Amino acid sequence: MGKQVKSGRFLFIDQFRGFVGVLMLLGHCSYYFNSIWHTLDPFEPLFSSWWQFALRYAGYLCAPGFLMMAGAMVWWSHKRRIESGTSDRSARWHLIQRGIFLVLAQITWVNSSWGGFKTFNPAHLGIIACIGISVILLTLIINASWIVRLAIAIAILLLHPFLLNISYNTENTFLEVIMQVFVTAGKYNKYPVLPWFALAVLGSVMATGWLEKWKTDRERVIKGGVIAIGAFVLAILVRMGEGYGNISPFSSPGHISFFLDQKYPPSLFMNLWFFGAVVAFVTLFIIIGKLSPRILSIFTIPGKTPLFFYGMHLAILGIFVKRMDLFYREGGIGATLIGFVIMMLIMMPLCKWFYRVKKKSNNYLIKLI
């Protein structure tokens, strides 16, 4: 194995996950401090400047990044448990508990934290619940070979654009909930499971390469790079086709609208594009980790405590900015960046502290966070 493995943890995975968490914090700082959110509709985003677009688009990497890393870690964690003598049934049950915990974390802590715990809003699923459900579903195919998992992911991604054409009666709450949990996006869920589960499965497939089959960093970089370029080319071909796999039209190749197809739920183009982006970034992190490891060290701790980082920064922003109305959506990009720096200064020591607690603790719940 390469140098970037420490006590069974792959540093580039932790660092990339930390990077995604930090990007999410940046996006959330924009959500709380940036006045563009008075008019920015996530379902129909419009941008007044390049910087506002860049700020929003940076956050588009987060959901695919988290789902793929969750898929990778589920596969790796299951494999390690089996290798250490745990039964398959027990290893899967551990993952199912983690998935259930994530769903519960979403409908209790996360949903309420957005508004500073002013209201309890359990009737909504989001990215954390989507990860949780994907983790649970992944346990069903975790023993399948990478080729079978890849085939399942591709089949779901190819099928999803057709499922989006299903029309349903929005006055029928049951149907609406089912559709929004699995296929489309709306008030009950912005992250329908099917397309995001496919990305989690792809994460598990990539993990087979990154963490098992590819033995050196050089091999990871070359093969990861080829896969990323292949995904980008495929995504561009789908987009240029302007038909199947597209949802929003674009002005011209290279224009922001080319890259901004629908996110909620993602089009096939978006899934291919961000799958490529995640693989490209992980590859880049392997390269940077070899050339100049210190550059990425800032992401290591958030990457080792991703759920704590996510839940805690949302709670702080929700309580102090939203509920106590401290500069809530009063500024622009400058205010967002200042808020981001302050939040990083708060979150880094907090994450370090929690990581130490988690390492020492045998508490069931703390281990799950």
Next chain:
Amino acid sequence: MKNSRNISFAVIVVLIITTLNSCMSGSDDFSNASVSLHGTYSEDPENDTMFRIMDNTGITAQLDWASEEVKEVELWHIDWLDEDGELVYRKRLNIHSTDSAKEIKSYISTEPSTRMPGVYTVEFYYFREKVATKQFTLEPAFSLEQHQDELQTDIILYRGTSRKTGKRVGEGTEFTLRKKRKVRSLITIKNSLNGINDELLFKVKWIDPQGKTCYHKDFVHPVTELEIILKSYISIEPGSREPGDYRVEVYLFGVMIGEQGFVVNP
């Protein structure tokens, strides 16, 4: 070695930013695009940045621009924002190359029940990128109480004008149904309005014995005009009108500033 790595890293970052920046600038040229605003009654094309809240009115914003290349679909969004930058209304337009009407326009109501006075902005987005914007002021609804002493309305009703003398004939408030007969109104308004900066929008309504508007006519006059004359008429031919009590009403910015009743006999 370390320096060269840092320089390479910086070069990559600059390249990424430059590429993304060129993406944002897009390939379409909007330097000749212009936004025009039209109020329901506005007739002055030069003054399209000031409107007034009043009943049954609204504003249409239109972008005058033509794409150099024909696209199968053009994606447009038109946002209307209030003084606090809050979204008032968003319109999405998917204009197809086969569409017969390709106007890029949107309308909002400016009725007192839906709109507050203030500075508003209309923004045009082409494929999610802002390409044109225009601000306008929405003045408060006209209040007659505030301007009671600054307006004097005089309504004269008559049948017609003598061809020989040029004088009005048949002045009064009683008229008779007859072929080719008309009731004409001459409305004279002495104007010394203060604090009004936009053009004056008048409406003359003719009300029939059932209380319905049988005819109305709109007038636009500059606020600088000290004496404003409004002329309007209705036919009182048998068959087109019934006998009974009629009324002529004069409105400024949707608020009645004068009325005069009259009788049409069989």
